[in-house]
Amino acid sequence: MDTPDTLNYMLAGYIVFSVTFFGYLVYLWRRWRGLQAEEQNLKEIEANE
Amino acid sequence: MSTQPRALIVLNVVSVILLAAAYYASLVYAPLEAVMGQVQRLFYFHVATAWVGMIGFVLAAVAGIAYLWKKDLKWDAISLAAVEISLIFFFIAIVLGSIWARPIWGTWWTWEPRLTTAAILQMIYLAYLLLRQGIEDPEKRARFGAIYTLLGGISVPLTFVSIRIFRSIHPVVIGAGGAEAQGSFSMAPVMVQVMLFSIFAFSVIFVTLFWHRMRLGSLESRVEQLKLKVMQ
Numbered sequence: 001m002d003t004p005d006t007l008n009y010m011l012a013g014y015i016v017f018s019v020t021f022f023g024y025l026v027y028l029w030r031r032w033r034g035l036q037a038e039e040q041n042l043k044e045i046e047a048n049e
Numbered sequence: 050m051s052t053q054p055r056a057l058i059v060l061n062v063v064s065v066i067l068l069a070a071a072y073y074a075s076l077v078y079a080p081l082e083a084v085m086g087q088v089q090r091l092f093y094f095h096v097a098t099a100w101v102g103m104i105g106f107v108l109a110a111v112a113g114i115a116y117l118w119k120k121d122l123k124w125d126a127i128s129l130a131a132v133e134i135s136l137i138f139f140f141i142a143i144v145l146g147s148i149w150a151r152p153i154w155g156t157w158w159t160w161e162p163r164l165t166t167a168a169i170l171q172m173i174y175l176a177y178l179l180l181r182q183g184i185e186d187p188e189k190r191a192r193f194g195a196i197y198t199l200l201g202g203i204s205v206p207l208t209f210v211s212i213r214i215f216r217s218i219h220p221v222v223i224g225a226g227g228a229e230a231q232g233s234f235s236m237a238p239v240m241v242q243v244m245l246f247s248i249f250a251f252s253v254i255f256v257t258l259f260w261h262r263m264r265l266g267s268l269e270s271r272v273e274q275l276k277l278k279v280m281q
Contacts, residue, residue, distance in 0.1 A: 003081065003083050003084070003086045004085065004086045004152065005086060005087075006085060006086040006087050006088035006089075006152045007086070007087040007088075009087070009088040009091075009148050009149065009151060009152050010086075010087040010088045010089075010090050010091060012148050013088070013091040013094070013095075013144075013145045013148040013149065014072075014076070014090075014091070014094070016141070016144050016145065016148065017094055017098075017141050017145065020137065020140065020141050020144075021137070021141065024137045028258075028261060028262065028265060031265060032264075032265055032268065035265070035268045035269060035272050036268070038272050039268065039271060039272050039275060042272065042275040042276060042278075042279055043275065045279050046275065046278060046279055049279070
């Protein structure tokens with residue numbers, strides 16, 4: 001039996017996985033950094049009051 | 050900034066190693082399936098991401114019960130973290146399934162029982178995230194979330210058993226599939242090993258992400274409290 005050439009579909013699947021997964025990691029990291037900066041700002045405002 | 054606990058740092062390292070090993074196992078170590086070709090390699094990540102997705106939705110429902118019982122907001126934070134991560138994994142599982150289906154079924158999508166219940170499951174939990182945002186009061190939001198995840202949790206076993214109780218073209222991995230199933234294959238022992246390893250790897254990755262997401266949630270609530278203090 002001839003095995004069909006489905007390599008492109010396999011590659012597409014792993015690219016989708018990698019982009020979504022690592023994209024989510026970057027999203028979490030950016031959210032974390034943003035919240036940290038906000039916390040720092042608020043602490044400074046609180047200390048100045 | 051609060052530094053990461055040592056156990057979380059260890060989990061980070063273990064997760065990276067397991068993810069790299071899962072890539073290697075599914076792309077290189079697993080044998081080529083003769084009937085479907087390379088696309089069958091999506092199977093390992095497809096099953097593993099669907100597995101952790103469903104586990105997360107179940108965890109959210111359990112945390113919902115715990116909130117209704119204890120009225121402690123930490124259970125709401127657990128529910129939210131579990132749903133958010135599960136949505137990512139379940140989305141990946143659906144897309145990988147769709148890509149796999151194209152050369153095997155001849156279509157990207159068909160409204161058969163497994164795909165339909167999986168799509169509904171994803172929509173239910175997307176709606177959960179959106180609806181939560183409309184509720185200001187944390188107690189009310191947590192109560193709503195708890196009841197929602199509890200009711201939404203019903204769709205998890207329904208999605209799991211859909212291919213066993215309805216006529217479906219989706220193959221069954223564990224147990225016998227229906228006569229209409231297309232894309233079934235007999236798993237060589239190495240394929241079973243890779244599948245089980247992928248499920249294990251993604252379970253550990255889920256725990257790591259969950260821990261990070263919980264830390265993010267507590268930072269968010271600290272910032273909220275600070276905001277309220279500054280505004281007063």
